[in-house]
Amino acid sequence: MAWTQTDLDAINAAIAVGAKRVRFQTHEVEYHSMTELLRARDLIKAEIEGETSSGGPIFTEYCGGY
Template identity: 55%
Template sequence: MAWTTADLDAINQAIATGASKVRFADNREVTYRSLADMRSVRDEIAAFLGLKPAPLCTTYASFGRD
């Protein structure tokens, strides 16, 4: 299947709103069982389109006595 940027937008919108059902550009409607499944498909679409997902940033605090 050829993914489009409209498909990526649709699944991102569903993730952002907490919906589990997505209607893609070709009028297919898919109901996902979990957020993890949706994220996996989103990453697959982004990779197909040659887009890199935003890197995760982790910040660690450290405390010490002088």
């Protein structure tokens, strides 16, 4: 899945209000902690900026049926 600025905006909006559930394109993800959410944000941001991702998967729990 290629991340977009819209995905980064969605995760930043969730962080701003303390939500742990985020919708990305066709996926909805619920993170277990704010730490996981921040890690996901950093990975998405790095990919958008063209850096190589060094972490593992950022989805910890699939909540959608798409």
